Amino acid sequence: MKRLINLTPSRGGRWLLGGLPFALLAILYIVQSNQRLLDNPNDRLLPSFAAMGESFSRLATEVNVRTGDLPLWPAC
Numbered sequence: 162m163k164r165l166i167n168l169t170p171s172r173g174g175r176w177l178l179g180g181l182p183f184a185l186l187a188i189l190y191i192v193q194s195n196q197r198l199l200d201n202p203n204d205r206l207l208p209s210f211a212a213m214g215e216s217f218s219r220l221a222t223e224v225n226v227r228t229g230d231l232p233l234w235p236a237c
Contacts, residue, residue, distance in 0.1 A: 170178060194207040208216075220233040228235070 190207070191210070194209055197204045197207050198209060221231065224230065225232050
């Protein structure tokens, strides 16, 4: 009988175990963000993923009026 500490996970198991902390953090963020946004819809500390996506899209596609550059990718 093998001890648990001596078991080597398969390739898929390694991917699963490697991604598990990131998935747990994402779930924790979503739950906490939704709770804060229920209490205060204007909360900017933990924005929703939709708000982050909208901000990223705006920064990547809309030209800044003052500089004339895209804020995410300024001309070098």
